[in-house]
Amino acid sequence: MAEQGVPVTLTVNGREVRTSVPPYLLLVDFLRDTLGLTGTKVGCETGQCGACTILVDGISAKSCAMLAAQADGHQVTTVEGMAQGSAMTPLQAAFWDKHAVQCGYCTPGLLASMTDLLQRNPDPNAAEIRRWMDGNICRCGVYQNVVRAVRQVAEQAPGGGGE
Amino acid sequence: MLAIQYKAAQSLDEAVTLLATTAGARALAGGHTLLLEPTRSQLGAATLVDLGKIQGLNDIGFTRTGALRIGAMTTIAALADNADIQRDLPALAEAASQVGDPQVRNWATLGGSLADNDPESDLTAVLLALDAQLHLQGPNGTRAVAADQFITGPRQTALTQGELITDVRIPIVGGGSAYEKFKHPATLYALCGVAAHVSLIDGKVGACRVAVTGATEYATRLTGVEAALAGQEPTAEAIAAASEAASGLAFRGDPFGSPEYRAHLTRVLVQRAVTRAVERAR
Numbered sequence: 001m002a003e004q005g006v007p008v009t010l011t012v013n014g015r016e017v018r019t020s021v022p023p024y025l026l027l028v029d030f031l032r033d034t035l036g037l038t039g040t041k042v043g044c045e046t047g048q049c050g051a052c053t054i055l056v057d058g059i060s061a062k063s064c065a066m067l068a069a070q071a072d073g074h075q076v077t078t079v080e081g082m083a084q085g086s087a088m089t090p091l092q093a094a095f096w097d098k099h100a101v102q103c104g105y106c107t108p109g110l111l112a113s114m115t116d117l118l119q120r121n122p123d124p125n126a127a128e129i130r131r132w133m134d135g136n137i138c139r140c141g142v143y144q145n146v147v148r149a150v151r152q153v154a155e156q157a158p159g160g161g162g163e
Numbered sequence: 164m165l166a167i168q169y170k171a172a173q174s175l176d177e178a179v180t181l182l183a184t185t186a187g188a189r190a191l192a193g194g195h196t197l198l199l200e201p202t203r204s205q206l207g208a209a210t211l212v213d214l215g216k217i218q219g220l221n222d223i224g225f226t227r228t229g230a231l232r233i234g235a236m237t238t239i240a241a242l243a244d245n246a247d248i249q250r251d252l253p254a255l256a257e258a259a260s261q262v263g264d265p266q267v268r269n270w271a272t273l274g275g276s277l278a279d280n281d282p283e284s285d286l287t288a289v290l291l292a293l294d295a296q297l298h299l300q301g302p303n304g305t306r307a308v309a310a311d312q313f314i315t316g317p318r319q320t321a322l323t324q325g326e327l328i329t330d331v332r333i334p335i336v337g338g339g340s341a342y343e344k345f346k347h348p349a350t351l352y353a354l355c356g357v358a359a360h361v362s363l364i365d366g367k368v369g370a371c372r373v374a375v376t377g378a379t380e381y382a383t384r385l386t387g388v389e390a391a392l393a394g395q396e397p398t399a400e401a402i403a404a405a406s407e408a409a410s411g412l413a414f415r416g417d418p419f420g421s422p423e424y425r426a427h428l429t430r431v432l433v434q435r436a437v438t439r440a441v442e443r444a445r
């Protein structure tokens with residue numbers, strides 16, 4: 001069947017992308033295979049593992065559950081768009097400090113997910129952080145250290161009260 | 164998957180026309196059923212008509228008759244976070260806040276969840292208990308269908324070819340409501356979920372609606388429980404006795420839970436949901 005491209009204009013990590021995408025192309029495959037942004041991972045394709053989690057207009061999203069065509073007009077942020085040069089975001093630095101990374105496969109997704117949480121609630125308690133991790137599966141089991149990392153960000157934020 | 168086509172509708176009328184005139188067309192809302200396996204592989208050469216660019220489909224507001232009108236493209240997260248829903252329809256806010264995980268709630272929609280009518284959907288049971296009306300638009304115009312008539316069987320609804328859910332209207336009638344879910348820790352879906360709405364007259368149960376999801380083949384009113392509660396003083400004993408009336412249903416069995424287990428969960432969650440609904444009605 002002749003392929004009908006869908007024209008899209010979106011912003012990826014602050015850069016405008018104007019192109020035409022195949023109608024069936026998933027956003028995660030567009031990011032990885034078309035744009036070469038392989039930080040975002042593919043795990044299950046059933047919407048359960050969260051390895052593909054990115055930010056769309058600042059809201060965390062599973063990019064295996066969205067077409068590239070649906071991203072038209074939206075702002076997409078992947079793990080590649082988080083650090084400024086070599087300066088990590090406070091969340092990335094906290095993942096480093098607290099060893100919230102083992103093999104790293106789940107990390108880009110967890111960073112997107114926890115960025116969303118901290119935007120909504122700059123001082124989440126451990127139970128709220130755990131609950132927000134429902135959508136991210138980590139085979140290495142870094143969950144406890146993710147809680148510590150997010151708590152560190154909350155405590156170090158200006159005016160962040162901590163416990 | 165490789166053959167699907169995509170069209171972004173700019174208006175409701177355009178979406179209805181596209182769905183009516185394009186062979187094998189399917190509406191695309193949050194995509195959290197449609198675009199994920201196993202559904203994705205079964206799409207074949209379907210044309211997906213994206214509703215995401217249509218303005219006004221995610222509004223929440225009161226109608227002149229005092230019902231809450233919720234647009235079909237409202238995300239589950241927006242349901243959970245809405246102050247009017249939290250105050251007037253706490254069962255809906257409670258159910259929405261327990262759907263899947265944060266990312267699912269961020270993108271999956273009310274309309275998609277109802278059209279999909281998954282046997283484990285949380286929202287179907289709540290809309291049954293809250294006596295919601297679904298407003299539909301299709302090639303033959305618009306119509307309103309009560310939640311009781313909308314859910315017709317397992318994954319079956321009253322939607323006809325090319326028909327869309329445009330919004331859901333829920334009467335605000337006082338009383339109290341609550342939702343109780345027993346979540347499977349891996350799938351995040353309901354092994355059993357029970358929604359209840361109760362109003363009290365002179366301390367006795369007046370109108371009362373109770374519905375179950377996850378435990379049966381599709382979300383179902385528990386009319387036996389409702390009848391057993393009507394006119395009773397809602398003591399713990401009366402509520403426990405009424406929950407026994409749920410025992411006669413055909414319960415699902417699968418590797419996650421036997422029919423007996425789901426029957427047990429239903430009785431327990433009926434008691435919890437009704438008890439909390441009564442507290443809110445006082």
Ligand SMILES: Cc1cc2nc3c(=O)[nH]c(=O)nc-3n(C[C@H](O)[C@H](O)[C@H](O)COP(=O)(O)OP(=O)(O)OC[C@H]3O[C@@H](n4cnc5c(N)ncnc54)[C@H](O)[C@@H]3O)c2cc1C
Nearest residue numbers: 047192193194195196197263271272274275276284285328
């Ligand atoms: C990991 C995971 C966990 C989940 N956990 C839960 C849970 O705990 N509880 C729960 O209830 N659900 C759960 N879900 C399901 C989730 O709520 C679904 O995404 C939702 O049921 C479908 O909504 P959608 O907007 O994504 O619809 P889509 O996938 O876009 O569409 C689903 C179906 O509805 C049709 N449709 C969409 N919108 C309309 C409309 N306005 N009018 C007519 N037809 C329409 C589509 O054509 C399609 O057939 C989960 C999903 C995932 C991926």
Ligand code: FES
Nearest residue numbers: 043044045050064
């Ligand atoms: S690949 Fe998207 S959730 Fe697993």
Ligand code: FES
Nearest residue numbers: 102106138139140
């Ligand atoms: S660090 Fe290995 S999967 Fe999470």
